[in-house]
Amino acid sequence: MSVRTLPLVFINLGGEMLYILDQRLRALNTSEDQSETVLNDVVGTMFSKSFMDELLKPQQLYSHRTMKTVLTRLAHSSIMRLNPASMDRLYELMIMAFKYQVLLSPRPRDLLLISYNHLDAARAFVRDTPAVLNQVDETHRKIIEVYSRLSDGEFQLLRQTLLTFLQDVHTRVSVFLKNQIQNPSGRFVLMTSGPVPAGVDVPGLIRTFDPRGREVGRSEFPPGGTYSGSVGEGSFELSGDRVLRLGQNLYQAERPEETQTSSTPGTQLDRTNPLAKEELNLLARLMGCMKAGSVPAAAPRFRISLFPSDPEEEEEGGAPAEQAAIFQVINIQAVQDEEAASALARIAGQFTDEEAELENPSGSKGDDLLAMMDDL
C-alpha cells in the first residue's frame, strides 16, 4: 500500500512518547535537569538528519516488532533506561493514542495537522536547545515539501495503510476511558454530531438539475446525526493555528494513573511471524542511523520503572516470556543478507549489554533514584 507512511508513523508515535515521558518524569518527581536532558536526547535522535532521511525514502510499513525495536532504541538514546515492562506499556499507549488520532482524523489530509501538532510540541520541549530546535524545523520543512504534493486520494491510502497496521488493537487506556473517547470494550467513540470537516457540506440536502445545469429542485432528508458547518482549515505551514486538537498533549494532568492500560484478551502486538528480508534491512538501516555514541558510555544512567506495576499483569504468565522473546527473536532469524545479519547481531549485542547494566546500576546517583522508584 502507501510507501509514505514511515515519517508520519515516527513523528506521531515519537511525539506521543515525548508526552508520556514528560508526564511520567514529572509524576516521578525527576529533576528538571534530568527531564530536560532526556527529552532533548530523544528529540535530537528522532529528528536527526540521517534518521529522517532514511524514513523519508519510499518504502512499505512493516510490523509492530520493527517499530517497537526502533522506538525502544529511541527511548534509550538518552540517559534514561526503561525496563521491558515499561517499554511494552509505553508502546501500547503510543499505539492507542496514534490509532485514536488516525481514526478520528476528519479528513485524511488532516493526518498532517496531527503530525504538525506533535512537531509543535517537540519544538516546545527543546526550545532552549537551538541545535535540536533547528533539527525539528528542518524536519518539518522536509515533511511539508514531501507531503504537500500528495492528493487527497493518496492521503486516504496512507491512512488506510496505517489503519491496517493498527487493526485489532483495543488496549484500554485510563485517560481515554476517563475522557470518554474510548468505550470499556476498547473501541473509540465516533460521534455522529459536531462540525463537518473542511470542504464537506452538512448532510441533508438533495439538489436536482436540468440538462443546462440550472437547479430545478431541492429537498431535504433527515441525516440522523446533528451536524454543524465546518470550523475551517488549520494551518499547514511551519507554524500557525492547527485548529485540530488531535495530536495535542492529552497527559497534561499530573495524576499518575492517567497512563494505566489494560489489554483486552487476544491483543498481540508482537506476532511471531518471521521478519521479511526487506524488514530486517530497514531495521538495520534505522538502527545504524541512531548512533550509540551520542551519550558517553560512562555517563550515569538512571533506571526508570515508568508505570506502577499492575498486580493483574504480574499474574499473567505470558508477559515476561514476551519481553524476553523480543530480544531472542532477533538473534534467531535466519538471514541471507550477511550485512543485515552482522548489523543485527551488533544491535542485539547492545541490548544484552544494556540488560546486564540494569542488573548492576552504577554510581550513587543511580542508587538514589532507584530507591526513590521503589518507594512509589
Added chain:
Amino acid sequence: MFHKEKSIQLKNSASALYNNLSVLRIAPRRLTYFTVVHANVVNMVSTSWDGLNYSHRQLQSKEPNVATSTSLIMQAAFCALPSRDLLVVSSQKGIQMYESDGSIMVYWHALDTPEAPTAHAVFARGISAVSDNYICVGVSSGAVLVFDVPSKGSNITLSEVLEEHKEAITDIASECSGSQEFLANLVTADDGGNLCVWKSGEEFQLLNKIPGLDMTCSSVKLWKGTVLAGYGTGQIRLYEAVTGILHAEVNAHARWIYSLDIAPFSGLLLSAAEDSFVRVWHLSITPETNSVEIAHLHNECVTDTQICGAKFCDGDGYAFAVTGYDLSEIIRYVQS
C-alpha cells in the same frame, strides 16, 4: 423499513478499504457467499438461506511459486458472467482469479513492480465483470486491465490495457439493469474523481470523460445509463453516462463514502461512509423522458464504526449487509 438481523461472525476483522464487501447469491444451491478483506487475507463465508449452515474459508494473497513476504490485498469481488462466476482478488503484487467458492485459483497476473521502490505505491484496485466475457481490473498507475474470460477453464488472457486515467483507479462498475439498450456498459473511477465511460468489445471504446473536482470518487455504479458516484466529500452525484450531464447532487454523508450499491430490480441505492451511517435511497430513472429522481428512504447507524462495505444481498434490495473497520462480523438488515 429495515430491521437488524443476526450478524455473521468473521474469522478476523475487516480492513479499511473501499468497497470491502462482496456478495454472491447462488439460487440453485440456496446459498449466499460473502467476502471481506483483512490485510493479506480474504475471509469467505458461505451461508445457507435457511440460516442454519455457515462455512468459512480464508484465501491468502501470495503469488504462486515465489517465496516472498505476503502482500496486502486491496479488494476482493465476485464477478458474475453468464457462463461462470469467479472471485477476483487484487493486491499489491497482482491479480488472482478463483472459482467462486475459492477452491481453485484459475489465473494469476503479476503487476510490474519496479526493482527499487518508487515514489508511488503499486497495487491493483477496482474490479468488475462486463458484458459476456470480460473482467476489468484497475491499477494504481491509472491503467485498466481487460481480461478475456472463456466460458470454462483457465485460459484467461489479457485482452487490452485501457490508458485513459492518470491517477490510481478506485472502482469500476458495469451497467447492471440487465438491459442491452444502453450504449455505455462500463464506468471507471479514479483518485481525482475523474470518471470514464466505456462501451465494451474486442476494443473498448471511450464514450465520455467526466472530469473530477480533485476529490476522490471511491465507489461507482452504473444503472439505466446513469452513473452513481460516491466521493470523499460525502457527496453522491448522479450523471448521465454518455453526455456527462449532472442530474442530481446529494450531500449524503459527513465523511468519506466507502461503498455504493444498487438493487437493479427495484432501484434501491445503498450508500455507506466513515460517518457510521448506511443510507437507503430510491432512484427513479426514466431514460425516455430524461428524468432522474432520488429520494431518501432510510438510515442505519452502526455505532462507533467506520463502515467500509455495504451491499444488497439480492436484486430487489430485500436485504443488505454491512462491514466496518475493525469489526469481525457482517451485520445484516432485512426489510420489515
